[in-house]
């Protein structure tokens with residue numbers, strides 16, 4: 145699978161990349177974006193953990209994460225997301241994608257902590273490459289990406305949302321969004337910090353990153369982390385209206401402008417991807433970091449209700 149930024153996929157994906165995209169959505173598709181039929185289109189794009197509901201008429205695909213219970217970003221989900229996005233991007237029918245969750249109450253719980261605990265350096269290397277790849281693929285996408293955030297959106301979930309062009313958040317006080325890495329005893333890599341700064345500014349990022357702040361909807365709107373907060377049942381329709389606004393602009397001009405705005409940030413990572421991986425692997429392998437993550441994961445498992 146030729147991917148621009150060179151992520152290594154699991155062996156079965158390399159041998160038969162589309163094995164990850166076999167249709168598992170038959171009979172389960174909901175109506176597609178813009179009221180069109182998802183039927184045959186859904187068969188083209190669906191995968192086990194990523195449902196894609198394409199609407200060729202509007203040129204918009206709704207991509208839903210389905211990795212229950214909390215859409216944690218496992219290696220498999222990261223891989224399927226990258227492949228699904230690439231597939232939609234390569235189909236010139238599509239000009240926009242709405243990213244949302246098929247799991248109730250959670251957009252994404254962020255990186256899968258079981259991928260970060262008790263594994264070996266080769267696994268961490270593969271995993272971090274996949275994280276980088278998803279970020280590059282979304283951040284530099286020529287498509288319009290709108291996040292319809294219909295649930296909690298911490299850490300890696302927020303990172304996906306930040307890579308989109310526009311964010312619509314459901315107005316539920318439990319749906320917090322932000323980068324809370326410090327509360328897990330880990331730090332945000334420079335390229336995610338840069339994305340935060342680009343979105344909410346330096347001072348707000350400095351404060352929010354150090355405190356590991358997770359913002360409820362009203363505060364997320366105030367700080368500029370999301371563009372709209374709407375009642376939960378209007379998240380998708382609002383995301384579609386936003387999409388229409390962005391698609392009203394000629395593609396070439398919008399794309400050139402997006403590249404102009406984002407290239408420097410992405411280039412900083414592209415110039416030092418290998419060093420960033422080594423940095424991550426040596427950091428995550430430290431005993432103290434492993435301990436912090438295990439304590440956090442244990443607390444999560446014990447915290448019920």
Ligand SMILES: CCCCCCC/C=C/C(=O)SCCNC(=O)CCNC(=O)[C@H](O)C(C)(C)COP(=O)(O)OP(=O)(O)OC[C@H]1O[C@@H](n2cnc3c(N)ncnc32)[C@H](O)[C@@H]1OP(=O)(O)O
Nearest residue numbers: 214216253254255256257258296298299300330331444445
């Ligand atoms: C250089 C160092 C590394 C830099 C990395 C920088 C970038 C990003 C980092 C990250 O993304 S780290 C992950 C941070 N994520 C979180 O802190 C979120 C943790 N989860 C929650 O707060 C809640 O689960 C939720 C998302 C608000 C949902 O709450 P809900 O009450 O609906 O579900 P729970 O009962 O809490 O969870 C159900 C089930 O899922 C497990 N789980 C939750 N989050 C994760 C996760 N991120 N990874 C793996 N597993 C997770 C949780 O333990 C429960 O499991 P069981 O007890 O049912 O087995």
